[in-house]
Amino acid sequence: VLTHKSRKVAQEESNRQTHLLVQEIDSHRITDQKLQQAKQQADQANQAKSRYITAISHELRTPLNSILGYAQILAADPDVPTHRAQAVSVIRRSGDHLLSVIEGTLDIARIEGGKLALDVRALDFPELMQQIVGMFELQARNKGLSFDYRPLGELPAVVRADEKRLRQILINLLGNAVKFTVRGGVSFTVECRREMATFEIRDSGPGIAPAELEHIFEPFVRGSAVQAGGSGVGLTIARMLTDLMGGEMQVSSTPEVGSCFKVRLFLPRVHSAEAARELPRRDRIGYVGVRRRILVVDNEKTDRELLQTVLEPLGFIVEQAASGYECLATVPAFAPHLIFMDLGMPGIDGWETIRRLRRQQLTDAPIAILSANAFDKGLDNDAGIAPDDFLIKPFKVDELLDWLGRKLGLEWVSANAPPPAPARPAPAEPPPLVPPGEAELTALDELVDLGYLRGILNKLAEIERADARHGEFVQVLRKLARQFDFDAMKEILRKMRDATP
Known part of the structure; x- marks a missing residue:
């Protein structure tokens, strides 16, 4: 049991x-x-x-x-x-x-999505730095901020990098520094050692709380101390691009003291002989040799005419086609040396037009996709179009001509220009801000405290009529007033009053 x-x-x-x-x-x-x-x-x-x-x-x-x-x-x-x-x-x-x-x-x-590819080319590094600094020096001054650019040691004349992405990283970081800083200034240092470039952007802005530091690189996230507008993707893109270029980005910050962003990137130096071959030539007025025939295929008339306006003055013979079928009919008689092809067209699209051109052996001319469909760039295709042959609208004229010159093996003719000076001239200094007297500064300060826009504009007009020397001062404050950037106005007025004997 x-x-x-x-x-x-x-x-x-x-x-x-x-x-x-x-x-x-x-x-x-x-x-x-x-x-x-x-x-x-x-x-x-x-x-x-x-x-x-x-x-x-x-x-x-x-x-x-x-x-x-x-x-x-x-x-x-x-x-x-x-x-x-x-x-x-x-x-x-x-x-x-x-x-x-x-x-x-x-x-x-x-x-x-892993679809972004770098376009690495030779670039004039000091010139790029001066262009970026020139963008933000005036912005900082117009907010009453100091802007200190210091290259540490000698910068290489030419380096190899994706200029667009490098510029994007630095503009995003410097733009945030100037935008979010109300008092004090921004410093930007650049140092190159053994082909490793270090960029440091330091500001005296509101700073970032320790709890928020780990989240600031997330899309559409902005610090709680930030009051200025913005899309919230600048830091995200800068960090992603830095990682994509094989570099690193570090950030340190103290609330109410400021922030420091440091970017390290490998930028190999390009020697002078190689740089002379790779750097694009500007001020092109034509090319050497027989006239080349170019066919522009696009359903948008304005886009076809734009390319024709760019190319014909340089000596190219340009023919237009408004559709894929018109392209197929035009190619045998016109016999183009090169074709610019749009993608989104009625009837048959650009991809199918290219397939038929190749399948029917109508032409073996190089073909460039010139389209606003940015997501298609870099995708696999059966038309034999490489990523370098996919140009995105809106295009930059110099970049399009650089590509055209490489594909057709052109020797460009440039306009006569004076020989370059041995030393780079310093950028022109903006006109000085000449403030009015203490009484006018005090009156302006009171109007800014009230946020009374019409009163501020009337007072500025009165100051400008009284003495033309105050023109730049009035212009800067008038622009800030119309943007309702009263914090920046307060900072400028504070500095002017402190400097007044």
């Missing part, structure tokens, strides 16, 4: 354990199904995000291509009057800013 009961208890326990095991297996299966569903939904959401970004990017890039393209043509025209040239410069800068916002959003998606 005891044996029978023991066997029965053991069997019941075994059945119970088996039932529990089956329940746990079912539970894991249900959990796995939910995880698979969640993953599928996340993938679908990510694909939808990518499709949306691609579509909106294309819609924005198409008109920007015409705006920036013609702005570049007008900026290079010596016959444009000075006051009009300034307006053209504003249009170009504004267009470049809008393009940078689009690029920033795309860059995060590209890097996360």
Whole structure:
């Protein structure tokens, strides 16, 4: 009897354990199904995000291509009057800013998807540094901040790097430093040792709390002490690009004292003979040899005419085609040396047009994709288009001509220019800020405290009428007032009052 009961208890326990095991297996299966569903939904959401970004990017890039393209043509025209040239410069800068916002959003998606490739070329390193410093010196001065640029030791004349991405990293970091600093200043040091470049940006801004330091490189995250606007992706992109270039970025910060960002990148030096071959030649007015025929295929008339306006003055014979079918009909008679092809066209798209050109052996001319579909760059394709042959709208004229020269083996003819000076001239100093008297500064300070915009503008106009020497001072404060940047105005007025004897 005891044996029978023991066997029965053991069997019941075994059945119970088996039932529990089956329940746990079912539970894991249900959990796995939910995880698979969640993953599928996340993938679908990510694909939808990518499709949306691609579509909106294309819609924005198409008109920007015409705006920036013609702005570049007008900026290079010596016959444009000075006051009009300034307006053209504003249009170009504004267009470049809008393009940078689009690029920033795309860059995060590209890097996360592993689709962003570096374009490493020789570049004039000191010139790049001066361009970047020139961008922020005036911005800092107009906010009442000091800006100290110090190259430590001799900088290499030419290095090899992706100029666009290096510029993007430094502009994002320096832009944040100037934007978020209200009092004090920004320092920027550059040092190159054994082909390793170290960039250090230090500011006296609000600083970052220790608990927030580990999150500041996440997209759309901004510190709690930050009051200025911004998209919140600048630091994210800078960190991602630094990692992509094989470098490292470090940050240290003390709340209410300031922050320091340090970037280390490997920038190999390019020797003079090699640099002379690789650095692009500017001020091109033509090329040596027979005239080359170029076919521009694009359904947008303005984009076709833009390329024709750029290329014909240099001696190229340009023919236009508004669709893939028109391209196929034009190629046999025109026999182009090179073809610029858009992708999104009615009828047959650019990819299918290229396939038919090659399959029907209509031409073996080099083909460049010139499209606003930035996400297609670098993707595998069966048309034989390499990433270097995929140019994105809006294009930069010099970069397009550099590519064209490489593909056709052109020897460019440049405009006669005076020989370069042995030493780089110092950048022109901006006009000094000549403040009014103590009474006017005090009155302005009170109006700024009230946030009374009309009163501030009226007072500034009164100061400007009283003495033309205060013109630059009035101009700087008027711009800040219209931007409602009263903190920067307060800092300038404080410095002016401290400096007044």
